[in-house]
Amino acid sequence: MKFALFTGCVAKGATRELMLSTMKSAEGLGIEFVEMKSASCCGAGVVSEKNPLLADALNARTIAIAEEQGLDLVTICSTCQGILKKTECHVDSDPAYKEKVNTVLEEGGHQYAGGKVKIQHFANVLGTEEGLTLLRDKVKRPLTGLKTAAFYGCYVLRPSGLSLYEDPDNPTGMEEIFKILGATPVYYESRTKCCGFPIIMMNKDASHDMAGNALIDAIDSGADCVVTGCPLCHLSLDAYQPEIDKMNKKGCSIPILHLPQLVALALGYSPQELGMDKHIISTTRLDKILA
Amino acid sequence: MITFKIKRYNPEKQAEPYFEEFQLGETDDLTLLDCLNQIKWTLDGSLTYRMSCRSAICGSCAVKANGHAILACQKQASQLVKDNDTITLEPLGNMKPIKDLAVDFKPFWDKVDKVNPYLQSSKKPPEKETKQSPEQFKLIDDASTCIMCGACYSDCNVLEVDDNFLGPAALAKAQRFVQDSRDGETLARVKELSKPGGIWDCTHCGECVERCPKPAEPFDRIKEIMTVALEQGVTNNNGARHALSFTKSVKSSGSLNENIIPVESVGFFNVKGLFDLLPVGLRMLFKGKNPPILHKSIDDVEDVKRIYMELSE
Ligand code: SF4
Ligand code: SF4
Ligand code: FES
Numbered sequence: 148m149k150f151a152l153f154t155g156c157v158a159k160g161a162t163r164e165l166m167l168s169t170m171k172s173a174e175g176l177g178i179e180f181v182e183m184k185s186a187s188c189c190g191a192g193v194v195s196e197k198n199p200l201l202a203d204a205l206n207a208r209t210i211a212i213a214e215e216q217g218l219d220l221v222t223i224c225s226t227c228q229g230i231l232k233k234t235e236c237h238v239d240s241d242p243a244y245k246e247k248v249n250t251v252l253e254e255g256g257h258q259y260a261g262g263k264v265k266i267q268h269f270a271n272v273l274g275t276e277e278g279l280t281l282l283r284d285k286v287k288r289p290l291t292g293l294k295t296a297a298f299y300g301c302y303v304l305r306p307s308g309l310s311l312y313e314d315p316d317n318p319t320g321m322e323e324i325f326k327i328l329g330a331t332p333v334y335y336e337s338r339t340k341c342c343g344f345p346i347i348m349m350n351k352d353a354s355h356d357m358a359g360n361a362l363i364d365a366i367d368s369g370a371d372c373v374v375t376g377c378p379l380c381h382l383s384l385d386a387y388q389p390e391i392d393k394m395n396k397k398g399c400s401i402p403i404l405h406l407p408q409l410v411a412l413a414l415g416y417s418p419q420e421l422g423m424d425k426h427i428i429s430t431t432r433l434d435k436i437l438a
Numbered sequence: 439m440i441t442f443k444i445k446r447y448n449p450e451k452q453a454e455p456y457f458e459e460f461q462l463g464e465t466d467d468l469t470l471l472d473c474l475n476q477i478k479w480t481l482d483g484s485l486t487y488r489m490s491c492r493s494a495i496c497g498s499c500a501v502k503a504n505g506h507a508i509l510a511c512q513k514q515a516s517q518l519v520k521d522n523d524t525i526t527l528e529p530l531g532n533m534k535p536i537k538d539l540a541v542d543f544k545p546f547w548d549k550v551d552k553v554n555p556y557l558q559s560s561k562k563p564p565e566k567e568t569k570q571s572p573e574q575f576k577l578i579d580d581a582s583t584c585i586m587c588g589a590c591y592s593d594c595n596v597l598e599v600d601d602n603f604l605g606p607a608a609l610a611k612a613q614r615f616v617q618d619s620r621d622g623e624t625l626a627r628v629k630e631l632s633k634p635g636g637i638w639d640c641t642h643c644g645e646c647v648e649r650c651p652k653p654a655e656p657f658d659r660i661k662e663i664m665t666v667a668l669e670q671g672v673t674n675n676n677g678a679r680h681a682l683s684f685t686k687s688v689k690s691s692g693s694l695n696e697n698i699i700p701v702e703s704v705g706f707f708n709v710k711g712l713f714d715l716l717p718v719g720l721r722m723l724f725k726g727k728n729p730p731i732l733h734k735s736i737d738d739v740e741d742v743k744r745i746y747m748e749l750s751e
Binding site for chain 1: 504505596598599600634638642645664665676680681682687688694695696700704714721722727729734736737738739741742744745748749
């Protein structure tokens with residue numbers, strides 16, 4: 148399997164361990180990623196607040212680059228995934244708008260064709276029949292005894308029309324992956340909710356409350372760790388967990404893993420190789436379970 | 439045969455709500471509302487819920503089915519059954535239950551009132567009508583379809599933690615007037631809507647779009663208000679500063695500079711705000727998790743800059 152990898156900004160910035168573990172997972176699985184080095188930020192649904200056409204032009208340019216590479220595009224961030232799909236939908240559903248966007252792109256030498264490449268989150272790729280078979284073949288260290296709580300990230304689920312999950316209100320894609328890795332999925336209500344990150348600068352208390360409710364729900368359901376497909380969720384749930392812990396009477400403490408870290412752990416890589424020592428909430432308590 | 443697991447509540451008899459199960463045999467072609475009626479007429483006359491039009495127009499019958507808000511009259515019961523042929527029904531969320539599936543809509547209506555949901559203009563009314571072009575109408579068409587059912591309000595992730603948030607329906611209603619060419623108070627409106635509890639408190643969860651039975655889809659309307667607010671220069675708040683800083687960062691390097699955004703979002707002169715950023719910043723620094731100080735540009739950032747210029751950004 149070979150894909151154009153759209154890394155997104157956060158995997159290159161505050162969650163570099165996501166990039167590291169993505170490349171290790173790919174290495175272990177024999178997936179080839181060609182990094183899209185000239186692709187811009189997806190705008191995270193924020194650039195479109197300022198100028199919707201600008202956001203769509205930037206993302207149409209990104210998709211056009213994958214088209215030029217002749218490779219399906221893979222994202223490693225729920226937000227990037229949802230935002231690129233939104234642009235694809237805006238541009239594909241309105242020929243006049245598509246022409247407008249392509250006029251903006253023209254001078255840069257890119258043209259968006261549409262319908263040529265698939266835009267998928269890494270979790271979606273692993274969730275295909277082919278991906279699951281590959282995983283099954285390559286697992287070296289089954290994560291037996293590890294109870295994992297999926298946290299999907301809003302943008303891969305809603306709007307459901309753009310989601311690649313079969314039942315976005317009750318998705319099972321990540322949990323299917325957990326099972327093949329040998330871990331035990333924990334189903335809890337908050338797994339499809341918002342982590343609060345988008346308003347962390349605007350309404351900190353509400354943001355931390357959202358994250359806290361989700362973490363407590365996961366803990367009460369017996370999870371050893373939360374696993375997310377979105378680096379922004381990771382920041383909200385991990386980097387800010389000390390604040391969240393303080394806000395909650397009961398307190399809360401639980402390690403947060405990126406999905407590719409969990410995958411690569413099962414492929415036999417060590418926590419250090421996957422940047423797990425970079426997390427704010429220590430992941431060492433998982434070593435005992437996995438020993 | 440479908441089992442309806444319904445959350446019952448009657449504070450006059452019992453303080454705590456409880457679930458009660460009802461079974462119906464013939465449910466083919468019945469909407470969920472038809473089923474509720476069957477239960478009420480044949481099994482338990484005390485079951486309480488709201489309804490009127492039976493055709494997704496009045497907005498009365500929204501309830502939570504299997505954890506998500508829907509219009510009971512708009513969905514076939516057979517489409518909703520889960521494992522064991524069961525449908526779990528609860529009152530809408532984020533509002534206080536009054537009895538069984540009926541909730542108190544007062545906070546919902548109060549918030550709609552708060553956005554002044556009527557045209558405001560100091561101009562003398564015209565002799566005849568004020569004409570709207572198709573383009574002008576298109577801007578307010580989607581929001582106009584709202585039937586005030588409260589499904590969005592029920593499932594909004596921010597309202598679960600902050601009552602102060604105006605919420606999706608009121609904000610969608612606000613957009614309908616912010617972008618109405620006949621309204622004269624655009625600036626005053628977006629100033630008010632940019633305050634805490636307004637547009638910038640929306641967390642992008644997309645629940646309102648997912649639950650809305652009409653094209654009103656509040657999150658998209660909220661983003662339209664944001665664009666107008668920025669156009670109107672209402673930028674003295676964290677949400678607006680964040681959007682501007684983010685957009686600028688992508689222009690200069692093609693990617694996000696995470697070191698700058700938080701600082702620019704709270705504002706350079708906001709000492710308390712900056713102080714609040716310190717713990718998480720230091721924590722990340724200690725772990726070597728801070729974004730690289732020298733922010734790297736993408737390849738061909740010139741093309742991104744060109745696109746910005748072309749769109750006058
Ligand atoms: S997108 Fe915004 S308004 Fe809509 S439900 Fe989520 S937080 Fe509420
Ligand atoms: S915006 Fe949609 S979901 Fe919300 S009250 Fe109006 S019609 Fe109902
Ligand atoms: S009864 Fe009127 S919308 Fe359902």
